[in-house]
Amino acid sequence: MKTIGNIIWFVLSGVWLGIGYMLAGVVACITIIGIPFGIQAFKLAGYVMWPFGRTLHESPGHRFSKGVMNIVWIIVGGLWLALLHLLFGVLLCLSILGIPFGIKNFSMAKLALFPFDYAVGPVADGTPAEAGPVVALD
Template identity: 40%
Template sequence: MKTLLNIIWLVFGGLWLALGYVLAGFVCCILVVTIPWGIASFRIAGYALWPFGRTVVDKPGGAGVATTLGNVIWLLVAGIWIAIAHVTSAIAMAITIIGIPLAIANLKLIPVSLMPLGRQIVPTSRPFVGVYR
């Protein structure tokens, strides 16, 4: 089931979403100061490409001051706008019955797009884990 959902997701938006995150990662890596956000963008791109069966958890060891400060800067510069785009896309996908799981996957990307530093993406046995927390 996860594979089927991921293939449908890939065709109906996941590929374009992942390409957007990859482009943002390249732009961030060009500037030396923003390399941590570039690496986070590449990580989110992989998650946006194949979201079902994976979830986002906090990295072991907790977030330090630098991670928290980096997340606040990201939130103010890009995170809020990316989250709005995910919500808008989720609403559009939820119009059809087949699009409801895709809308849920879009909403699942919001926490990591708001605060990407200090997070990691891990596999799970269920496709919708992390959505209902």
């Protein structure tokens, strides 16, 4: 079921969101200071293109440093990416088939604003995997 959901997601909004994150990553990598933000955008692009079957966990690390990185991220491009998620969420919620995908976009808007607070991990049997590998987004 998650493969079908991912394929529908990819066609409806995943490809466009992935392009947006890739563009943000390229723009962020123009300067040396922006490279960590560009790498973060590339990691997020993979998640927003194929999200089902994975879940978000709290990222390890110091809260202050993650907070500073998130503030800079919001200024660099996170706000525009969150607005893109909200736009796709509203458009997808206009049809009954698109409502679950619109809700997923609304939840990803939080990720677009605060990416250094989360890590992506697998989902096992519909519940977050506690012992599975987690890929940190920072």
